[in-house]
Amino acid sequence: MVMNNQTEAQNNMPEFRSTFNSLVDEEGYLINQENLNCREITDKCLLVLRTSKDSKKNNKAAKEAFNIKLPDSLSVTSGENDSKCFWISPDEFWLLHNAEYKASLLSKIELLPEGMSMTDNSAAYGILEFTGLSTDNLLARWMSYDLSGSLKEGKVISTTFGQAPVFVYRENKKLLMMIRHSFSHYVVGLLKDSAKRV
Amino acid sequence: MQKNKAQLTLVALGEIKKSAQVSMGENYLDYYNSSQFFMPIEILNRPKVFIDMQNDVTTLDVALAIREGYRSIEHIKRYTAMGFGTDQGKTGNINGIAVAAEFLDVPLSEVGTTTFRPAYTGVDFGAMAGREVGGFFDPQRYTTIHDSHLEHGAEFEVVGQWYRPWYYPKSGENIHQAVNRECLAVRTSLGMMDASTLGKIDVQGKDAREFLSRVYTNAWVKLAPGSCRYGLMCNEKGMIIDDGVSTCINDNHFIMTTTTGGAASVYSTLEMWLQTEWSDLDVHLSSVTDQFATVAVVGPNARNLMKALCQDVDFERDNFKFMQWRPGTVCGVQARIMRISFSGELAYEINIEANYGRYIWNEIALAGKQWNITPYGTESMHVLRAEKGYIIVGQDTDGSMTPMDVNMNWILAKKKLFSYIGRRSFSISALNSNDRFQLVGLLTKDADVVLPEGSHIINNKGSSIGYVTSSYFSPILRRSIAMAQLKGGLSKMTETVLVKIVQEKQGLKEIPCEVSSSVFYDTEGEKVDGNE
Structure with missing residues (x-):
C-alpha cells in the first residue's frame, strides 16, 4: 500500500492521515510543555508475527526472514536498521520497522514455515513518543501499570490507559506507547487532561 | 455454671416460636448500651436477627452451628456461609464472630478471625466510582473518516463504543426527512457509507478453511480465492451469536468480518475454541479492525463510480460478480474491493489502509457528484x-433464536x-417445534402507521404471542414495514394479527x-x- 506523509493537495498524492492529525498543535505536538513533550511517530510499519509451538523453528525462521532474535517474555530485541521485535504473548510478536522496509518485510511471508503467519497492522496503531521528566507522572494518572517502578529499557508491557488497551516500552530515555487508532481521541483527551495537572 | 443469655438461647433453640415473642421492653436499652452483639430474641421481638445481610445468616444460624459441635470460627463460617458474600466477611463476620463469642462464652479475641480479603477497610462508593471524569467515562472510538462526517454535519449514534454516523441532516431536515432522502438516493442512484467499524479478523494458517467451517453453519471448503461468503455463527446451544462476510484471500488466508458490537466477543470466542478445543488446528487470528477503513458505495450507479475511481479492475458484471473481491488501486491507494451488499443494491466495499480512509472518502464524494x-x-x-x-x-435475534427461527x-x-x-x-426437538418464535414480516393495514419496535403482538385473549423487532417507514415502498418474532409465525402467512401500541393522545391501540x-x-x- 502507498506509504508517505505528504499532503494530497500539494502533489495529487493520496493523503496519509493519522487520527492524531486533528489533535496536534501548530508545531505537530500533542503535548508541549515544560519537562513534557508528546508527538506521534508516523514513519514506522508494524507487522504481527504469529508463531508455532516449536520455538526452535520459530527462532530459526525469524533469524532467516528478518534477521532478528525473537525476544523472551515481556522483552524487546533490536535488529538492523533500527528494527525492533516485541514479545506480546507466547505465540505473538510484533515487528516494528521503518516504513520504507514494509514491502520487503511483507514479502518474507513466503519464507515462513508452516505454523507461522504474518499480518500487516501498520495502520491499526499509532505510536506516541513521550520525552521529559514528567512523562511517568503524566501517564500514572490513567495507567494501572507502575511505570516508574517496573518499566525498564528493553521491556515491553501491555496495559490500559484509561480503558484503552496500549503497549508501552522505553528507548533512549524516551517512552513510547502504541495505541489503536480508533482510541486516539479518547487517549489524547486523557493525556491532555492529565497534562494540565502535572 | 450459670448460662448467659446467649447460651440460654442455644439451649432453647428449636423451641422458639414466633407466637412466643413478647413486646420489646426496656431491657433493649440495656443491651444497646452494652458491648454485647447478641440480641436475645425476646428483646428484639424478631424471630430472625440477621448478622450477615448478604447471605441471610442469622444469630440462630450461628447458634445452630455451635450446637452441632463446631467451635472454630472457620468451621462456623463454612457451616453458616456467613462472610461468603462480596464483603468477604468484613461486615457480617464481625457480627458473627462476636455472637459466636457470646455463645461460646469466651472473649471475642479468643474466637479469632476468618481470612479477610480486600477491601480490608470500608470503601465508600465515591472512592469506587472515582472522580468525575465527564466524557472520559466511556471510551469514544472514531473511524479515520470521522472528521469528514463532522464536516458533512452527521448526527452520531454509539455502537459498541464506536461513534457511527446515524444520519446526515441537511438544513431544516428532521431525522425522518433525512433518512427518506438518503434511502431514496441509494435505491435510485448512489449512496456512500462508512463501514469501517465492522469487526475484522485476519484468519491465517493451513487449517483456516476448516476453522471457518467449524465456526460458521455453512460450508467453506470450496470457497475459491477471490470470493466472499456470508456466514452465520451460532453458540453450542444453536443460538445465533453473530454474522458477517468472510473473504478468501488465498487457501491459507481469510478476512472475517463481524458485527460492530460483536467484534470483541467473537474474537474472544474464536480464540477460546482455538486454545481449548482445537489446539491441533494451524490457525492464527489477528484483529485488524483498525487496520482498514471501509467505504461502501451503494446504488444503481455504483459500477459507474467504480469505473471512474479505479482503472485496474474490470467491473463488468460477469467479470466481477456478486460475492467476489478484487485487488485494485483506488485513487492511487491499493485496495481490496468487495462486491457485497447489505441493501440488495449493486454495491462495492472499498477496503484501504485506515490512514487513507478520509482521503478516499473525500475522493469518492467528489467523483460521485455527477450521480x-x-x-x-x-x-x-x-x-x-x-x-x-x-x-x-x-x-x-435476542440470543434465543436459531437459524431455523429466522427462516x-x-x-x-x-x-x-x-x-x-x-x-x-x-436435533433437540424443542428447537424444531413449529410453535417457536419465528421471524416474519408485518404489514400494517394502515400503511402510514409505523409500529414501535418492541411492541407486542397479541392473540384474541390479549396475551403476547410475539413482538416487533425492526420497524421503519420505507420511502421506496411508501409504506411502513416491520419484522417480528411471532409464535409459529411461518405458518401464519397472510393472517391478520393485532399489535398493541401506545399512541400519543389516543392511548393504547390495537x-x-x-x-x-x-x-x-x-x-x-x-x-x-445493477441496472444493466
Whole structure:
C-alpha cells in the first residue's frame, strides 16, 4: 500500500492521515510543555508475527526472514536498521520497522514455515513518543501499570490507559506507547487532561 | 455454671416460636448500651436477627452451628456461609464472630478471625466510582473518516463504543426527512457509507478453511480465492451469536468480518475454541479492525463510480460478480474491493489502509457528484436492509433464536466432515417445534402507521404471542414495514394479527397487521447486479 506523509493537495498524492492529525498543535505536538513533550511517530510499519509451538523453528525462521532474535517474555530485541521485535504473548510478536522496509518485510511471508503467519497492522496503531521528566507522572494518572517502578529499557508491557488497551516500552530515555487508532481521541483527551495537572 | 443469655438461647433453640415473642421492653436499652452483639430474641421481638445481610445468616444460624459441635470460627463460617458474600466477611463476620463469642462464652479475641480479603477497610462508593471524569467515562472510538462526517454535519449514534454516523441532516431536515432522502438516493442512484467499524479478523494458517467451517453453519471448503461468503455463527446451544462476510484471500488466508458490537466477543470466542478445543488446528487470528477503513458505495450507479475511481479492475458484471473481491488501486491507494451488499443494491466495499480512509472518502464524494452521491448513516442502512429482510443480530435475534427461527435453514450445511458449533443442538426437538418464535414480516393495514419496535403482538385473549423487532417507514415502498418474532409465525402467512401500541393522545391501540414474508422489496434479488 502507498506509504508517505505528504499532503494530497500539494502533489495529487493520496493523503496519509493519522487520527492524531486533528489533535496536534501548530508545531505537530500533542503535548508541549515544560519537562513534557508528546508527538506521534508516523514513519514506522508494524507487522504481527504469529508463531508455532516449536520455538526452535520459530527462532530459526525469524533469524532467516528478518534477521532478528525473537525476544523472551515481556522483552524487546533490536535488529538492523533500527528494527525492533516485541514479545506480546507466547505465540505473538510484533515487528516494528521503518516504513520504507514494509514491502520487503511483507514479502518474507513466503519464507515462513508452516505454523507461522504474518499480518500487516501498520495502520491499526499509532505510536506516541513521550520525552521529559514528567512523562511517568503524566501517564500514572490513567495507567494501572507502575511505570516508574517496573518499566525498564528493553521491556515491553501491555496495559490500559484509561480503558484503552496500549503497549508501552522505553528507548533512549524516551517512552513510547502504541495505541489503536480508533482510541486516539479518547487517549489524547486523557493525556491532555492529565497534562494540565502535572 | 450459670448460662448467659446467649447460651440460654442455644439451649432453647428449636423451641422458639414466633407466637412466643413478647413486646420489646426496656431491657433493649440495656443491651444497646452494652458491648454485647447478641440480641436475645425476646428483646428484639424478631424471630430472625440477621448478622450477615448478604447471605441471610442469622444469630440462630450461628447458634445452630455451635450446637452441632463446631467451635472454630472457620468451621462456623463454612457451616453458616456467613462472610461468603462480596464483603468477604468484613461486615457480617464481625457480627458473627462476636455472637459466636457470646455463645461460646469466651472473649471475642479468643474466637479469632476468618481470612479477610480486600477491601480490608470500608470503601465508600465515591472512592469506587472515582472522580468525575465527564466524557472520559466511556471510551469514544472514531473511524479515520470521522472528521469528514463532522464536516458533512452527521448526527452520531454509539455502537459498541464506536461513534457511527446515524444520519446526515441537511438544513431544516428532521431525522425522518433525512433518512427518506438518503434511502431514496441509494435505491435510485448512489449512496456512500462508512463501514469501517465492522469487526475484522485476519484468519491465517493451513487449517483456516476448516476453522471457518467449524465456526460458521455453512460450508467453506470450496470457497475459491477471490470470493466472499456470508456466514452465520451460532453458540453450542444453536443460538445465533453473530454474522458477517468472510473473504478468501488465498487457501491459507481469510478476512472475517463481524458485527460492530460483536467484534470483541467473537474474537474472544474464536480464540477460546482455538486454545481449548482445537489446539491441533494451524490457525492464527489477528484483529485488524483498525487496520482498514471501509467505504461502501451503494446504488444503481455504483459500477459507474467504480469505473471512474479505479482503472485496474474490470467491473463488468460477469467479470466481477456478486460475492467476489478484487485487488485494485483506488485513487492511487491499493485496495481490496468487495462486491457485497447489505441493501440488495449493486454495491462495492472499498477496503484501504485506515490512514487513507478520509482521503478516499473525500475522493469518492467528489467523483460521485455527477450521480448525486449521498452519504448515509446507520438509520438508513437499517431501513434498506429491513426492506430486503436482512437480519441484524442482536436486534432481530435476542440470543434465543436459531437459524431455523429466522427462516435461514438454507445456511445450514448438511455434509460437513467435522460438523460445526451448534449443529448438535439443532436435533433437540424443542428447537424444531413449529410453535417457536419465528421471524416474519408485518404489514400494517394502515400503511402510514409505523409500529414501535418492541411492541407486542397479541392473540384474541390479549396475551403476547410475539413482538416487533425492526420497524421503519420505507420511502421506496411508501409504506411502513416491520419484522417480528411471532409464535409459529411461518405458518401464519397472510393472517391478520393485532399489535398493541401506545399512541400519543389516543392511548393504547390495537393495530391490525398482515403477516408476510420478511422480504419486502426486490423479492427476486434483481437489483444486486445493477441496472444493466
